[in-house]
Amino acid sequence: MLEERKKILSIKNLSVSFSQYEGAFRWKNLLAIKDLSLDVKEGEMVAVVGSSGSGKSLLAHSVLGILPYNATRNGEISFYGETLTEKRMRELRGKEIVLVPQSVSYLDPLMKTGLQIRKGKKDESSRQKSLEVLKCYGLERDTENLYPFELSGGMIRRILISTAVMEQPRLVIADEPTPGLHIDIARRVLSHFREIADEGAGVLLIIHDLELAVEVADRIVVLYAGTNLEEARASDFLEENRLRHPYTRALYRAMPDNGFSAEPGTQPYAENRPDGCTYAPRCEYVQEKCLKEVEYRNFQGGMVRCIMAGGEIR
Numbered sequence: 001m002l003e004e005r006k007k008i009l010s011i012k013n014l015s016v017s018f019s020q021y022e023g024a025f026r027w028k029n030l031l032a033i034k035d036l037s038l039d040v041k042e043g044e045m046v047a048v049v050g051s052s053g054s055g056k057s058l059l060a061h062s063v064l065g066i067l068p069y070n071a072t073r074n075g076e077i078s079f080y081g082e083t084l085t086e087k088r089m090r091e092l093r094g095k096e097i098v099l100v101p102q103s104v105s106y107l108d109p110l111m112k113t114g115l116q117i118r119k120g121k122k123d124e125s126s127r128q129k130s131l132e133v134l135k136c137y138g139l140e141r142d143t144e145n146l147y148p149f150e151l152s153g154g155m156i157r158r159i160l161i162s163t164a165v166m167e168q169p170r171l172v173i174a175d176e177p178t179p180g181l182h183i184d185i186a187r188r189v190l191s192h193f194r195e196i197a198d199e200g201a202g203v204l205l206i207i208h209d210l211e212l213a214v215e216v217a218d219r220i221v222v223l224y225a226g227t228n229l230e231e232a233r234a235s236d237f238l239e240e241n242r243l244r245h246p247y248t249r250a251l252y253r254a255m256p257d258n259g260f261s262a263e264p265g266t267q268p269y270a271e272n273r274p275d276g277c278t279y280a281p282r283c284e285y286v287q288e289k290c291l292k293e294v295e296y297r298n299f300q301g302g303m304v305r306c307i308m309a310g311g312e313i314r
């Protein structure tokens with residue numbers, strides 16, 4: 001019998017709001033993430049896709065406990081079944097839970113690469129370990145003596161990953177690790193994350209590029225205007241009618257292999273989010289009842305937030 005894989009990360013009904021000063025002693029509450037749920041199990045790579053501003057980085061920062069000071073988080077985040085409080089996040093961060101940040105400016109420009117990977121430690125065993133990690137990521141030994149400005153974009157990405165995995169984390173959150181990389185290098189970077197998952201850790205991969213996500217991940221979570229509309233198996237993207245939500249189907253049709261057909265319209269900003277289904281203003285199937293709150297529900301081995309799935313949409 002197959003052993004049940006343990007849940008590493010569980011996020012239930014996450015919301016993140018910002019309070020913003022509007023002037024004249026008025027504050028406005030902006031709901032940037034609304035009712036977002038997902039799990040990552042051992043050995044699994046879950047990709048989160050969504051266009052710019054859909055809440056991907058906020059999701060990552062919520063798990064790490066590094067949201068901006070004016071943000072409020074609600075809902076439940078747990079790690080191996082234990083609720084992640086701010087204190088617990090601080091303890092796990094950089095050790096059991098690591099972030100490969102979106103920005104390459106994360107590296108210290110004045111510190112040699114080797115020292116950055118071992119977080120300033122100078123003892124011989126840390127040095128040996130960092131050399132092994134460099135080798136594992138296809139980087140020469142001498143890379144340890146280089147400064148960030150002497151590295152190519154692809155090398156910097158690999159250094160950021162090396163730095164993250166030095167401590168053998170249980171959960172790796174990678175925030176857009178591929179933009180600006182040549183496609184071959186992007187694939188190589190992603191295959192390193194795949195290996196990390198295959199060795200038993202959980203990987204939450206935040207990525208714009210749906211095609212790459214489908215190639216490498218086990219499951220795909222589709223974010224739209226701060227909430228999730230669908231969770232599908234990567235293999236569901238082989239055929240349009242295996243997908244559950246009209247938005248995911250539109251994304252499918254926009255993929256290069258499927259005709260590149262872009263759909264009209266854009267995702268709403270948090271302050272203009274409609275009541276009910278966030279996708280309703282653009283949806284060809286929209287009906288009166290879509291304007292009420294829509295539940296995120298189990299459907300055909302995945303999840304969907306659409307009342308029409310299984311009915312009008314087959």
Ligand SMILES: Nc1ncnc2c1ncn2[C@@H]1O[C@H](COP(=O)(O)OP(=O)(O)OP(=O)(O)O)[C@@H](O)[C@H]1O
Nearest residue numbers: 018032050051052053054055056057058059068270
């Ligand atoms: N500090 C902040 N103050 C107010 N609103 C914010 C703040 N940070 C983010 N937001 C809001 O949250 C939304 C989601 O931001 P987030 O950075 O998570 O997007 P993203 O999906 O990571 O985008 P990208 O693909 O461009 O990195 C933004 O559209 C913005 O409205």
Ligand code: NI
Nearest residue numbers: 056057058102
């Ligand atoms: Ni982001």
